[in-house]
Amino acid sequence: MGARTGSQFLDGLRKTRREIWVDGEKIADVTAHPKLRGGAESLAAHFDRQHAWADECLFTHPDSGQPTSVSHMIPRSHDELRHRHAGLVRLSEGSMGIMGRTPDYMNMKFAAFASAPGVWAGADGRNAQGAKNLVAFQRRLAEQDLSLTHTIIQPTTDKRTDAKLLGNKVTVRKVGQTADGIIVRGGRVLATLAPYADEQTVYPGQPIPAGASEYAVSFAIPLDTPGLKFLCRDSAAAPGADPFDRPLSSRFDEQDAFCIFDDVLVPWDRVFIDGDVEIYNSMRQTGFTINMTTQSTVRALTKLEFAYGLATRMAELIGDHAPATMEMLGELACYVRMTANALELSLEQAAPREDGVWFPRGAPLEPLRAMLPVWMPRVAEIITLIGSHNLLTTPSRAQFDDPGLRPLIDEMLGGADGAAADDRAAVFRLAWDFVGSALAGRGFLYERFYLTSAARNKQMLHQRFFDRTRSQALVDDMLSRAR
Secondary structure (H helix, E strand, C coil), X not given: CCCCCHHHHHHHHHCCCCEEEECCEEECCCCCCCCCHHHXXXXXXXXXXXXXXXXXXXXXXXXXXXXXXXXXXXXXXXXXXXXHHXXXXXXXXHHCCCCCCCHHHHHHHXXXXXXXXXXXXXXXXXXXXXXXXXXXXXXXXXXXXXXXXXXXXXXXXXXXXXXXXXXXXXXXXXXXXXXXXXXXXXXXXXXXXXXXXXXXXXXXXXXXXXXXXXXXXXXXXXXXXXXXXXXXXXXXXXXXXXXXXXXXXXXXXXXCEEEEEEEEEEEHHHEEEECCHHHHCCHHXXXXXXHHHHHHHHHHHHHHHHHHHHXXXXXHHCCCCCHHHHHHHHHHHHHHHHHHHHHHHHHHXXXXXXXXCEECCCHHHHHHHHHXXXXXXXXXXXXXXXXXXXXXXXXXXXXXXXXXXXXXXXXXXXXXXXXXXXXXXXXXXXXXXXXXXXXXXXXXXXXXXXXXXXXXXXXXXXXXXXXXXXXHHHHHHHHHHCC
């Protein structure tokens, strides 16, 4: 089939009866419920966007010959890598970078996974069937253009014991098997996009200790698999709101869910890893982390550019040219330029793996894993400071439509240089939805932790990933001069 359209995506959601709970209600049709419909329609627009920007967002799959989303691509040249990057940029613009788990995120991961079947099989080929299952799944993912959700983190129940894992009866683990497959039980977080996914995936995220074989499981199953349940967080979707009043919340609540596996049977042909801790802990060798970081940074750059444009428009509408405001806008411009430079350098320094698969260079993007969680909250603070009380003096669509109020609003709530009142209100309502709404609060939490915390990423960069050769040589050189 190749790249799906939005209507095909929505039809797929309607045909399955997954167990999705939102605000205490079990949702029968996620495409029609007021708290989920906006997100479903935005995801449908994401699929349609692939066709609207086909030259950038699609490629001809070498196996199927079908036009396929570039996010499924396993690049074999620098040109293909550039093509994929251009497509990712276009896709991120569909939600201004606000939806962080659009399907291209997971597609990029599984393309990297499938590019390295030898890692899944193990050095001695002991998990050859699991590797075969993984490659077959990724091909079906690309050919049917499925939407995936995932859960890679165990829920926090007691930080004094959670990290020990062994004996933990909460996190996902294998509890048995039958002739048909393995049985898994437990809970995981955080299944973002769960109401809008076709399949649930479980794959290695954090390393696990030796001996924890029952936790070393990886698989993919349809969302309507018996025993699979999703408890969504409170909705931030502003059901029924006019898009003028809530331009982001009415569209881009991608939802997050606690995923429960209540003795779920995973068929053998859906199992990628079954109890092999060594293989489970070797997944960085597939290159999935650089694919994940690339997609996430492209998405973040779009969001930063959107925020910079929004903040600039706000200042213009109220005639704010104060030095402090210009400095804050310049700060946003710095974030945009540094992120764009890192992405370009990562692409420019891309290189093929020994098997001919191309990856962007990871080093230029590693600092952004630590700094984006710091910059994004600062972005929200800057927009709040520029907006000030103006964020709260924004007439609604209904007030504009009232014949008695409209003349007064036009007279008293216009903007600088003759800007119309409804233009001013539209911008400041957009800004409030970006920094002050329930969706904004979720976005704040998401940006702080979606690739783990800034503190953890700084620690890992220093302890594991940073090449200190030259820095240490410079210190040694200077010390030698003093002797």
